[in-house]
Amino acid sequence: MIKTVWSITFYVSDLKRAARFYEETLGLEPKYEFRSYVGFECGGIEIGLIPKPKGEASCNTSPTVQLLVDDVDQFCRELKMKDVKFTKELHDETWGGRQATFKDPDGNVLEATQIDWKKYFEVSAKGAQNK
Numbered sequence: 001m002i003k004t005v006w007s008i009t010f011y012v013s014d015l016k017r018a019a020r021f022y023e024e025t026l027g028l029e030p031k032y033e034f035r036s037y038v039g040f041e042c043g044g045i046e047i048g049l050i051p052k053p054k055g056e057a058s059c060n061t062s063p064t065v066q067l068l069v070d071d072v073d074q075f076c077r078e079l080k081m082k083d084v085k086f087t088k089e090l091h092d093e094t095w096g097g098r099q100a101t102f103k104d105p106d107g108n109v110l111e112a113t114q115i116d117w118k119k120y121f122e123v124s125a126k127g128a129q130n131k
Contacts, residue, residue, distance in 0.1 A: 001075075006068040006113055007039070007046035011053075011061035018049050032124050064109040066099070072114035076100050079112070096120035 012018035019038045022028045028040040028047060040047045052061050069075045076090055079102065087109075088101035096119030101111045 001069065003068045003070065005045055006066040006115075007048050009048035009050055009064045009066070011051070011063075012049050013052055015049060015051050022047060022049065062107070062109055064101075064111055066111045066113045069112050069114055072098050072100065072112050075112050095123045 010018075015036075015038060019030070019033065022038075022040050023030055028042055031039040031041050031046065033039075036051060038049045040049075073090065076086070080086075084102050086100050086102045090098065090100040092098050096116040097113050098116070099111045099113040101109060103109055
């Protein structure tokens with residue numbers, strides 16, 4: 001069962017310039033900043049910025065919507081029984097997420113995500129110190 005939208009991630013051509021826009025122009029509060037990701041608080045949903053891959057013209061750089069679920073393994077099993085094809089199978093992320101990526105019928109990118117909150121907060125605290 002989907003609990004909420006956790007985050008929306010945008011691919012950007014210049015991470016520092018985009019981060020300045022979201023913070024200074026839009027007034028969003030930065031949560032943390034890493035070399036390859038900047039996250040902002042936006043009404044309970046994280047707005048994430050990630051650099052566009054260089055030299056990969058065929059790479060899909062559409063926004064990605066992360067759906068927070070309680071049990072990502074079970075959620076993905078249920079989707080597979082409904083013939084959903086995954087573009088990235090279940091995997092663990094260094095920031096505490098366990099997720100899988102799939103697309104809706106129009107090609108919009110969705111990620112089913114479960115979070116190990118202890119690990120997430122430890123990594124987030126380090127990222128906040130790197131600002």
